[in-house]
Amino acid sequence: MISRETIDEVKNRVDIVDVIGDFVALKRSGQNYKALSPFSNEKTPSFYVVPAKGIFKDFSSGKGGDGITFVMEHEGMSYTEAIRYLAKKYAVEIREDAQSQEYSLQASERDSLYIVMNYAKEHYKERLLHSDEGTSIGLSYFRERGFNDRTVEKFELGYSINAWDDFNKKALREGYREEMLDKAGLIIKRDDGRFYDRFRGRVIFPVHNLAGKVIAFGARILTKEKDQPKYINSPETEIYHKSQVLYGMFQAKNAIRREDNCYLVEGYTDVISMHLADVDNVVASSGTALTEDQIKLIRRFTENVTVLFDGDAAGIKAALRGIDLVLKGGLNVRVLLFPDGDDPDSFSRKMGSTAFKQYLKDHTTDFISFKIDLHAKDAGHDPIKKAEAIRDIVTSISLIPDPIKRSVYIQETSQLLRMPENVLLTEMNKIVIGDKRKKDQDRAREDLHIPPDEPDVEVTAPTKLDVAGMVQLQERESMRLLLNYAENHYDEQRLVDFMLAELEDVEFTNPVLKEIYQSFKDGADRGEIVDTLYFMEHGTAAVKSLVADLTTLRYEASKHWSEKYHINIPDEKEVLHDLAYTNVLRLKFRLIQKLTEDNLLQLKNAANEEEFEKHFTIHEQLKEAEKELATLLGIVVPK
Structure with missing residues (x-):
């Protein structure tokens, strides 16, 4: 157990504004600070930090407490994990009592998973830098990509030997339990009951949480085996839920807050290549479809997102899907499509750092102009396709939660398309009202446990305080x-x-x-x-x-x-x-x-x-x- 003296020292050192500021973009409000809730999706800030009392309060979710409580709630840590995290942040030496060995034997599964994942990360790093296969294959691949030593260390890249159980054998020799390696998704059980390494023969991209702990791995194969996927990823575990994680967020969060903008790309190498081009405010969805939780994660640090996608058909389709989801999450969206055949990785290496950053600045456009240009090419002179394109643009605008922003975008669309504003506004209102009615009906059905195939119902449920x-x-x-x-x-x-x-x-x-x-x-x-x-x-x-x-x-009267x-x-x-x-x-x-x-x-x-x-x-x-x-x-x- 961590000693009482260590816990007291950590509490004495904690600056709640400093702690929460690592995760949330705080803005001063009088003597206090406020921000959009990191625990819910809201339009008006209801998250408050009171430095004088060392507390925070989130009125939208009801959560509140001190700096330790915040780290526990935000990062899903136990009390002990939060103390260790803050001790590291404030350079407090952790002293443990005589029961520490007994405690380690009784450590929770969650604590054990973090320990196992950290061990795996160190193992893959060692194999990349200090094994013949790792240096000749893995390190050579990273060098071809232009990744220098600093980049390899920054993202803690690694390599897994192309052997059935290189990692498993070494971990067992060093005292790790096979059961926990399996739960962490590092090994896979065969039909005969034996285990083999999940990521064998691949370069390794560790995935970190916001606190910098490794929670998962992405792995790329370098050979051309037809029966093997190009990338494989860790399965879902108690500490890793892929829909809630963005690759590179740990390395990017401070830059995102500083630049007040987040570049969103698709893959691991896209993120790393942009860091090499001195663009650090970038994260990736790691090849999976963007989720609402990932949008909320970005919103903790900025309300501005620039979506970067390949210029091919698949990239354009992904861009359209991503734009609508980001808009629905209440963020401001801009878009950049690279030339056909290029992605952020290849284009940044081709252009060089200075030219690449200038290209991002010159070619980023708002989502309306992007959609209008895209539909104009597709619709040509076909009036039906034009009408469908306009309806698609208005539908995207209707997803924006803020009515003022919706109105501004309708005005801009009216000017660009040379269409009466009231026509666009009427169409948008029909969509917004229809969506609201559907949500109300769905909520009523859920509250009354009505099966989906039953007729629509209308419910009025006034509440009275008893x-x-x-x-x-x-x-x-x-x-x-x-x-x-x-x-x-x-x-x-x-x-x-x-x-x-x-x-x-x-x-x-x-x-x-x-x-x-x-x-x-x-x-x-x-x-x-x-x-x-x-x-x-x-x-x-x-x-x-x-x-x-x-x-x-929460509220103060204006002076x-x-x-x-x-x-x-x-x-x-x-x-x-x-x-x-x-x-x-x-x-x-x-x-x-x-x-x-x-x-x-x-x-x-x-x-x-x-x-x-x-x-x-x-x-x-x-x-x-x-x-x-x-x-x-x-x-x-x-x-």
Whole structure:
């Protein structure tokens, strides 16, 4: 186990803005930072980082916590993995206690997979650089491609010996279990029960996650064996889901953020060749169809994508498919098609670094111009094909989530095609409304578990907050006040002392809020200060998320309201006395209403007259208490 001293040292060194900034493009907002959510697809930023409190809160997904929590959520790491990652980032020496050997034997499968993949990476690197076959075949191939030593090291390229079990035998000798090698997708089981190496006789392209850990491999064969595919890739594992990964993102993320643009290509060598041409903000879908998760991954770093594709028919088809998906993901799209017969790899080597970068700058076009030019060549003077082309362009525009962007693109299309804007707008609205109606119907069917072959249904499902929900909202407000103002003065005492005394007999109904409230009570008994940092240190994941939510201010009144328009909005601290007092009354009021509701149910189901009398008396007492609280709050309740 990692020692307590190491964990404390890591926590002391962590700068939450620095940590999250490695994964998300943060923009300053007053004293805090905000960004588009890295956990969901949204148009308006709802992800906030509060440096003063060392917390983040994502209002779209509900996730929240400290820097360690973020790394765990974002990278899918365990607590130990996150500590090790941050220790490496901040150059903290990891010290382990006497149980470290026992812990390693009990390591989770996920931890073991990372260890095995790292071992495989080192093995393939060693075979590339220090074996006769690796240097004569693998390294020679990379040299022919123009890959220098720095590039080979940057992408951790390797080679797998063309032998049935070179890797498997060596791994077993060094103590790795065959079961884990199989789960990692590094070996394949034969019919006779024995295993052989998956990637034998191929150059190796490691695939990294955003933290730089190897999670998969792509492998290219160099011989012309007809029964073997040119490329093979790692299978899906617990740590590798190909639809969520883009090759080269680890090496490109900082450049993408810096350039505010991401070049999207198809293959491993395309990415590496563009790095050689000093274009580092590039990633690849690795020959697979682009996915929504991959689009979300790009959006963490930029909203601008330039799609680069081959100029042949297959490349054009892939470009069209990719454009629509990127547009649907809310990103801004530009396109570049290379001359027929060329791809980013071959063209960059042919042109040289300077000329290649200039070509990218001069020949990139917006997706509308690209589609118009493409359809113009295909349609010729055929009016039917022209109409189909226009409808295709409008359909692409309809996929854009932002209505303002849609409107701008419609205007541009109108000018380029010399068509009335209202005609294009009408067609687009029909498509948008049709898609929305279909989504609503699909959602209704899913909610009601209606089979696909049943007739369409229309569902109206208004929601109403019940008394229990009102109680929890008031409990939430109580904890918000405590978390933000516990040490502030309330008359001649602290706010925490006032609220704990007033709520002494209150039993919180929400389990997470109850846990937070109990921590305040326990802290008061020990004479200790319980604050946000305490919960980030000791709280469960649910507590951390809720504390981050309750202590993160999502909206702030503009200073112009008071300076320019003389509209004065008081700071909460100025009215804290009234807020706290009213909150206590409202919480008790809602709890009385909840007790009344529960008692009425028991009154209705009373088994005999004695039981009826008992609950009737309780009802009268509760209604009297409700009336008294309502008078104090200045509200009217039904009799």
